[in-house]
Amino acid sequence: MTDHPTASQPVPLASLGWSDFFEDQREPHEADFAPMRIASIHRSRLTALSEAGSVELTLGVRAIAGDFTVGDWILVAPQTQTLHRRLGRRTVMERRTEGSQTLQAAAANIDTLFIVTSCNADFNPARLERYLALANQGGTTPVLLLTKADTTDDLENYQSQASQLQRGLEVVTVNPRLSDAANRLAPWCGTGRTVALVGSSGVGKSTLVNTLAGPGQALAQQTGGIREHDAKGRHTTTFRSLHRIAAGGWVIDTPGMRTLHLGGAAEGIETLFAEIVELAPSCRYRDCTHAYEPGCAVSVAVAEGKIEPERLIRWRKLSEENRNNTPTSVGPRGRPRVHR
Numbered sequence: 650m651t652d653h654p655t656a657s658q659p660v661p662l663a664s665l666g667w668s669d670f671f672e673d674q675r676e677p678h679e680a681d682f683a684p685m686r687i688a689s690i691h692r693s694r695l696t697a698l699s700e701a702g703s704v705e706l707t708l709g710v711r712a713i714a715g716d717f718t719v720g721d722w723i724l725v726a727p728q729t730q731t732l733h734r735r736l737g738r739r740t741v742m743e744r745r746t747e748g749s750q751t752l753q754a755a756a757a758n759i760d761t762l763f764i765v766t767s768c769n770a771d772f773n774p775a776r777l778e779r780y781l782a783l784a785n786q787g788g789t790t791p792v793l794l795l796t797k798a799d800t801t802d803d804l805e806n807y808q809s810q811a812s813q814l815q816r817g818l819e820v821v822t823v824n825p826r827l828s829d830a831a832n833r834l835a836p837w838c839g840t841g842r843t844v845a846l847v848g849s850s851g852v853g854k855s856t857l858v859n860t861l862a863g864p865g866q867a868l869a870q871q872t873g874g875i876r877e878h879d880a881k882g883r884h885t886t887t888f889r890s891l892h893r894i895a896a897g898g899w900v901i902d903t904p905g906m907r908t909l910h911l912g913g914a915a916e917g918i919e920t921l922f923a924e925i926v927e928l929a930p931s932c933r934y935r936d937c938t939h940a941y942e943p944g945c946a947v948s949v950a951v952a953e954g955k956i957e958p959e960r961l962i963r964w965r966k967l968s969e970e971n972r973n974n975t976p977t978s979v980g981p982r983g984r985p986r987v988h989r
C-alpha cells in the first residue's frame with residue numbers, strides 16, 4: 650500500500666494535531682484509551698493514525714459509519730483495538746447531500762481550508778463565496794489560492810477580485826507544479842496543522858497535494874484513489890484521506906466537496922458578507938431586505954459604489970438558499986443547533 654507512506658512510523662500526538670481541546674474531553678476512566686486520528690474510511694473499515702503508527706480498525710456493529718469522517722479524533726481500547734468513541738470536533742466541513750436537508754460531515758478538525766481556483770473561466774465569485782461560507786460556518790480559516798497565474802495577462806484583476814470576496818481574506822498566488830508552492834503555503838502547513846483543499850476539477854488540487862507532500866512522496870492520488878463518474882460523466886478521484894506533508898502538517902483532499910449545497914450556514918454567510926450585515930442596523934426597517942425599502946442603508950452603499958450590485962444579489966441568493974435548506978432553528982434532540 651502506498652496510501653500513507655510515512656504513517657507507519659511512530660508520531661507524537663501533537664504532530665498529528667492533538668491539542669488541549671481534545672485532551673479536555675477525555676474522562677478520567679478513559680485515560681487508558683489510545684487517541685487516534687482517522688486517516689481514511691472505506692465503508693466500515695477505517696485507517697487511523699496513532700502514536701504507534703497506522704492502525705486498521707473496524708467499526709463495531711453499533712457504530713454508524715456516517716458519524717465518522719476523515720480527520721476525526723477517536724478513542725480506541727488498547728487491548729482489543731476497538732473503537733470506544735469519537736471526540737467532539739473542533740472544526741467540521743459539512744455539506745448538504747443533494748435533495749436532502751441532512752448535513753454530512755466531509756472532513757473534521759481542519760485548521761485551514763485552501764479554496765483553489767484558476768485565473769481563467771473557473772474563477773466564479775458565487776461559487777467561491779459558497780466555499781467561504783462553508784469554511785466560516787465550520788470554524789475553519791479559509792485561504793484563497795489562485796493557480797494558473799502563468800496563463801493570464803490579468804493577474805492583478807483576479808487578485809483584487811479575490812481579496813474582495815471576504816474581509817481579511819488571505820489570497821496566495823501559487824503554481825502547484827513548482828516546489829515553491831510548498832514554501833508559500835508553509836505558514837499553514839507546519840507540524841500538527843491540518844489543511845484541506847476544495848475547488849473545481851482541473852484547478853491543480855492533486856498537483857498541489859503532491860507538491861506539498863514533497864519529493865519522493867507520490868501520493869495516493871492516482872494509486873489509491875477510487876475512480877468514479879461525476880455528474881458530468883468524467884472520471885474523478887473520490888478517495889478521501891489524510892496525507893502527511895513535508896512541512897510537518899497534514900492535508901485532506903476532499904473530492905466530494907466539488908458540488909456544494911449549503912444549509913445551516915447562516916453565521917458563515919454573515920461573516921462572508923460582513924460589509925452588508927453591518928449596515929443592516931442602519932436601515933429604517935428592522936426586517937429590511939435591502940431590495941426596495943426606503944431608508945435602506947445598503948442600497949445607499951450600492952448607489953455610492955461602496956458595494957457592488959452583483960455582490961448584494963449574490964448575498965440575497967445565498968441567504969435564501971440557505972434558509973430554504975435549514976430545517977428549523979432546533980436540532981434533532983430539541984436542542985439548538987450548535988456546531989461542535
Ligand SMILES: Nc1nc2c(ncn2[C@@H]2O[C@H](COP(=O)(O)OP(=O)(O)OP(=O)(O)O)[C@@H](O)[C@H]2O)c(=O)[nH]1
Nearest residue numbers: 796797798823824825849850851852853854855856
Ligand atoms: N500552467 C499551469 N498549469 C497548472 C497549474 N496548476 C495546475 N496545472 C495543471 O493543470 C492540470 C490539472 O491539475 P490537477 O492537479 O490534476 O487538478 P485537480 O484540481 O486535482 O483536478 P481533479 O483531480 O479533476 O479534481 C495539470 O495538468 C496541472 O499540471 C498552474 O498554476 N499553471
Ligand SMILES: [Zn+2]
Nearest residue numbers: 932937939945
Ligand atoms: Zn436595507
